[in-house]
Amino acid sequence: MKFKRILVSTIAAAVLATTASAAFAGEEAIEYRKAVMKAVGGHMKGMSMILKGQAGDMSDIASHASAMAGLAKATETAFPKGSGPMDGKTEAKMEVWEKPDEFKKVTAAFVEYSNALAEAAKSGDKAAIGGALGALGKNACKACHDGFREKS
Numbered sequence: 001m002k003f004k005r006i007l008v009s010t011i012a013a014a015v016l017a018t019t020a021s022a023a024f025a026g027e028e029a030i031e032y033r034k035a036v037m038k039a040v041g042g043h044m045k046g047m048s049m050i051l052k053g054q055a056g057d058m059s060d061i062a063s064h065a066s067a068m069a070g071l072a073k074a075t076e077t078a079f080p081k082g083s084g085p086m087d088g089k090t091e092a093k094m095e096v097w098e099k100p101d102e103f104k105k106v107t108a109a110f111v112e113y114s115n116a117l118a119e120a121a122k123s124g125d126k127a128a129i130g131g132a133l134g135a136l137g138k139n140a141c142k143a144c145h146d147g148f149r150e151k152s
Ligand code: HEC
Pocket: 030, 033, 034, 035, 037, 038, 040, 041, 042, 044, 075, 089, 090, 091, 092, 093, 106, 107, 110, 136, 137, 140, 141, 142, 144, 145, 148, 149
């Protein structure tokens, strides 16, 4: 009897888990992705302002850079199937899902270049950090936006 009850609750949990992951698609997945990208944009802007000497302090640049590297990793799961232009209001193009190999390459570049930036940021060397930030902007942000984001 007891075994049967455990079995039933295991099945119920499995069913719940399936429904929960299905709910990640659509509007919520899009909202999450935009939140991740907004944070990415915020750190980018923050680092650029610090480097230009407009605001903030060099001692905080490593925090921005390591947050960015973490968010690059989060980007890998921010484009589930069912979160495209057919599923809600998004600037993500169909190409994300139609050209998965190409898309995987830019996501991998995002991880790679943001890790390089995080390393450079630890050194505190302004020229090295500026270089790494530029490389990230070109090879990740711009590369992906050019091919996979609708121009707004
Ligand atoms: C792997 C692809 C990819 C990379 C890399 C990428 N982005 Fe994006 N970004 C997108 C897509 C796609 C959208 C549109 C998201 C949506 O509307 O669902 C977007 C949206 C944005 C937005 C608008 C968010 C909003 O809705 O308010 C900002 C800001 C942004 N990205 C900044 C950046 C910056 C800065 C970088 C580099 C550090 C970057 N992105 C790297 C794909 C990428």
